[in-house]
Amino acid sequence: MWYNTEASKLLGIQYPILQGPFGGNLSSVELTAAVSNAGGLGGYGAYTMSPQEIFEADKQVKAATNKSYNLNLWVSDSDMDPEGISDEQFNKAKEVFKPYFDEVGIPLPEKPASFQSRFENQLEVVLKVRPKVFSFMFGVPSADILEQCRKSGIVTIGAATTLDEAIFLENAGVDMIIASGFEAGGHRPSFLASAESSLTGSFVLLQLIREKVKVPVIAAGGIANGKGVAAALALGASAAQIGTAFLATDESNALPIHKQMLFSEASKYTTLSRAYTGKLGRGLTSRIAKEILGKEAGILPFPLQTTFMSPLRKAALDQEKWDMILFWGGQIAPILKHTKASELMHSLIEETTAYFDGLKL
Helix, strand or coil, X not given: CCCCCHHHHHHCCCCCEEECCCCCCCCCHHHHHHHHXXXXXXXXXXXXXXXXXXXXXXXXXXXXXXXXXXEEEECCCCCCCCCCCCHHHHXXXXXXXXXXXXXXXXXXXXXXXXXXXXXXXHHHHHHHHCCCEEEEXXXXXXXXXXXXXXXXXXXXXXXXXXXXXXXXHHHHCCCEEEEECCCCCEECCCCCCCHXXXXXCHHHHHHHHHHHCCCCEEEECCCCCHHHHHHHHHCCCCEEEECHHHHCCCCCCCCHHHHHHHCXXXXXXXXXXXXXXXXCEEEECCHHHHHCCCCHHHCCCCCHHHHHHHHHHHHHHHCCCHHHCCCECCCCHXXXXXXXXXXXXXXXXXXXXXXXXXXXX
């Protein structure tokens, strides 16, 4: 059967369908458990969480499902200089974004404080709670950490946006690699070159990686139905990861307006922008994302830009100025149909099965 792949065996799941792990408080225990209980691999994005919060979330997921699930972190969770940002940098950001703060009637925030990476402390919790799967973005943990995962029976998955990154991840010793195409919603997890120069489409990237690496490859970006899963498998993927379609379900922790936008006409238009977090990410096109083009010098490094924009985002939400907000979403959003995670999983399995059964006729 189509679902008996190397990935499904390695991950201990029935169907090689993974739910993308959403960071920034968009993941939920309910969604993660729903996907795992339906035979796929639920994912929980934890890069913004404290070690204690990760510990609690893991406990809740394990209470909601006895199946495999994926815990996700960012290896590099800051792009800023250890010295922080200069007054000159901050003044540039104030100059670029002041009109938007004025529009919603709030003052510009103070200069954000320097940020200390949480990754090492978060890692300690991962090794302690031992999820079946530990995935990571923006780099690769040390050889010692990967060895500890191996000894603990934790399957490791790294994300690549280029062939070079995939080869780097394989040489580092990861168990599986996600081929993250530029169609995907959310942040581009590039780590060897700039995200702007790492914009290969999902199915091209998948084929390039499959030619050069031996570990199983997971296709991600632009997949939201069974035909997309079937296409990924036909091109050599061992599994498919689906983000936007699961983000739009009732079980995700996205705001109701975010889900409404993913099912609206607005979903036809997406853009890659650094304006909201400092990292390049894809969301539904917003006025700010469009107007900020060419003014990138006024964007603070991640995650300080997130901190800087947070009060603006809150005010825009309160005032229902939706065109000022970047709602994360991929290019595939216009074909979304399901609002329940279990129905989406059922549909994915049914459509993929029907496609492969049709080949036998």
